[in-house]
Amino acid sequence: MTLAPGNPSRGSTTGRPVMVLFDILGQRWTLRILWELREGPLTFRDLQARCGDISPSLLNTRLKSLRALGLVTHQEGEGYGYTPLGEDLTKQLALFDRWAEKWAAELELAKKREKG
């Protein structure tokens, strides 16, 4: 069965949208792919390079499902980019970026305290 809101996903029979979302984002590279598109559309090959040379087969698999889910589109001549929904989701990812910076700082601090 396709992964989509309304359909059951791993460990959840209800298809509650957030569960489906977690299932999708919990697939390797999905978050990263969305993130790398944040500054504008990229070609398949550019996107691949930005993702540290992810294998083209997996990239294509991910892009297919992101397209099927209405988060990403492919425009002739432009490459891969967000749909309005995808763009909206990615705004949440920007919050993660800020959180992660804070997190790193706190872990760093903890490490120092530990030492003396």
Added chain:
Amino acid sequence: MTLAPGNPSRGSTTGRPVMVLFDILGQRWTLRILWELREGPLTFRDLQARCGDISPSLLNTRLKSLRALGLVTHQEGEGYGYTPLGEDLTKQLALFDRWAEKWAAELELAKKREKG
């Protein structure tokens, strides 16, 4: 090498915190585990049940790394719960929940339009 901010992660040599975070959250079940703790600490077995009977070996692997990363703690008698950092991260996940509901609604709408 351990997965932690500052250390290189998949496809990123810099260790930029958000990349590391994506790497962690992109491991199956991690997002779900964090999510299921949102209403308070749970025992190992309760958490396992909430996650649709995820295998105990994987659950333990995930919990170990979440503890190592300072997101989750285990308190004698209470079970597994957030650290302050973990709690903070989970607030962002609540935004995902709202986004996902909107997403589901839009996809539903699109499907209807498609039919006629």
Added chain:
DNA sequence: ATGGTTTGCTACAGATTTTATAGCACAAGG
């Protein structure tokens, strides 16, 4: 029209991760 470049992929084998199931050790309660 021919050769080089870019783009968007597919194929496939080997490595890694995840799943499913069984079971163990310890502690508390009756």
Added chain:
DNA sequence: CCTTGTGCTATAAAATCTGTAGCAAACCAT
């Protein structure tokens, strides 16, 4: 004792991911 709950470990099989090779179509300049 015996049962129940808790926090796991072990292991084999299945699924997923990685790395590499390569192809077809479009475009460009010669």
